[in-house]
Amino acid sequence: MPIHPRITPCLWFDDQAEAAVDFYIGIFPNSRITAISRYGEAGRAIHGRPPGSIMTLAFELDGQLFTALNGGPAFRFNEAISLQVDCHDQDEVDHYWNALGAGGPVEAQQCGWLKDRFGLSWQIVPRAMMAMMQAQDGEKSQRAFQAMLGMKKLDIAALQRAFDGD
Known part of the structure; x- marks a missing residue:
């Protein structure tokens, strides 16, 4: 079974x-x-x-x-719940971001979050970013976090540069 x-x-x-x-x-x-x-x-x-x-x-x-x-129009999706997509590399980030975001509201795109054409929220998250956020060096993590705040689709190379202090 x-x-x-x-x-x-x-x-x-x-x-x-x-x-x-x-x-x-x-x-x-x-x-x-x-x-x-x-x-x-x-x-x-x-x-x-x-x-x-x-x-x-x-x-x-x-x-x-x-x-x-x-179920009918009684309920709508909102940002209180989202589906997180774990991405290995920038190619996966680009694929899921472009595919899921196609036809969705551009104004809802920020910090790796987007809404699809049906109103469902998604987080397109590279594993590298999660590792940066969980790093023991808080200063490095904060630099990467600050860089993420200025992004729509997450850019792993730019996050890494911020993390490294470049």
Whole structure:
């Protein structure tokens, strides 16, 4: 029997869950839709969705399980929660930043954070930056942090120069 994680994030969309999931699985490797459930007549007076329309999609993004729900316009995403993407190098930072940010609001881009076209917030974080922030030398960490504050998409080389005091 497959092992299922205890916690699976559920992303609430108005009616664009399928478009969002297709967008996300097109960006991340090892990603797929694993199950789809549909609305029926039960509860139609509450949910107002046509029978047969998609209610939820279970999906994986690079092995991480999620659920996407077409739940109606009652709730919207905000910056109180974001998904953090761990990047090995600048090529990965560039890939995820450009792909996830395509069609999203440019004004929401700062310090490695962006919003996608569906309003979901993402943090595109290079591992090198995390190592700099956790370094024992607080002065170096603060220089890198100050450099990060002036960036939209994070630039590993510029962060390293700041960290090194160059």
